[in-house]
Amino acid sequence: MLTSAGAASGFDVCLHLLRQDHGTEVANQAARFCVVPPYRDGGQAQYIERPLPPTGATGTGPTRDWALRRLELPLSLDELAAHAAMSTRTFARRFKEETGLSPGRWLTSQRLRRARHLLESSDLPVERVAHEVGFATATSLRRHLAADAGVAPSAYRRTFRAPDPAADDAGSLPA
Template identity: 55%
Template sequence: MTPHRIAVLALDQVVGLDLGTPSQVFRTARDTDDRHFYTVDTCTPGGRPVRSTAGFQVLPDHGLELLERADTVIVPGLNGDATQRHGGVEPEVVGALRAAYDRGVRIMSICTGAFVLAAAGLLDDRRATTHWAYTDRFRQLYPKVDLDPEVLFVADGRVLTSAGVAAGIDLCLHVVRTDHGSQVANQAARRCVMPPWRDGGQAQYIERPVPQAPDTSTAAAREWARDRLHEPVNLRDLAGQARMSVRTFTRRFRAETGLSPAQWLLRERTDHARLLLESTDLSIDQIARRSGFGTAAALRQQLHHRVGVAPTTYRKTFQGRAP
């Protein structure tokens, strides 16, 4: 087995966590004989040291020539004005990225690394995302990009982008799942002490007024509901768990999650059904009951609305690619 070669392109003011994420996630993806599916190396323009935002310098082993041998290129997030204005990316970096893409390489960015891909013209007329805090500036600079600031990551053909910081982990796990199936991705997630996927998008992290006092939070009620997805749970039950009136609970629930209780419960049940489809051999009827939909028809309708495919198709996609 020849491992898939990943090149991480570090530019000046690289975000420390973003830089380490690809190596951490992809090097935990292994087969049953403990052989690695990926190799991960880091490069910089000219092989020169670059500064990170974490107070240390990065001394790479490679220059941009690494991109010529890579199967996937990842640009971590950056801090600083240079990436957020036209012309802030060195021409040699733009040329190396475009040459890699033209050669058929998969191109990825984490967080504000999307500014680099956009400066190289690789996001024009594509759907993409970046950290929600930089949405307005990104749209001003790159109006040709179809920016979606509410998702954790976007996969548009061979170009993939993720939201801020930790969303890079979600994107890397998605790539492992796409390349080698759910089983390998789930094992990698466990080694990273991460869930195989996170619920919702980055809209839930956008700053908004949120009650701060712990005794007014709806978190405990949400955990209570997660343990009972197979049971009928209604709004009054949830409010009772939080010791609030239905009206107060609904208002605070939406402030904390960005969703109504009904929308949140539907999302949780759909995601639980997805997990069961990926990781078990239960029948569609059994999964529908265990996730609280009751019938296979109801599950089929919701899954199609949420991810655009039927339960059997979803199962075949994720279980059929396991090595």
């Protein structure tokens, strides 16, 4: 039997049940949908998933797909435009029309999206996560994540990472 004392703790119980029955990823998705953190320790920012715009066979969609497969590399506007077989100005204008963001801002947001996934699903050190997603340094990742989500990578990982079952067992009472 599980109980809760209010609306927010009701969300906590529901997320706990989702996590137990369907895993951390499903519980994290539900938390994002409800705009609540999957684990509350107080004072954290809200975490909202930003979906990618649809890709098509025309426009900048194929280049966005290409770039997503190469996020760990430094990708310049000239390289993106060349891949799309467009001038730099035309590419930048079409890109912004299709995504609502400049190519540079979009790349940063996609790098942050992948970094969040790695922080949630791996034990990679922050320095390695930064490298895997194309930030030059861990400091750069920390700065961008703090600006975007209001937290450091370690705090983000604590918030969205499944708790250690061994730690839960150590503090629980026998049934």
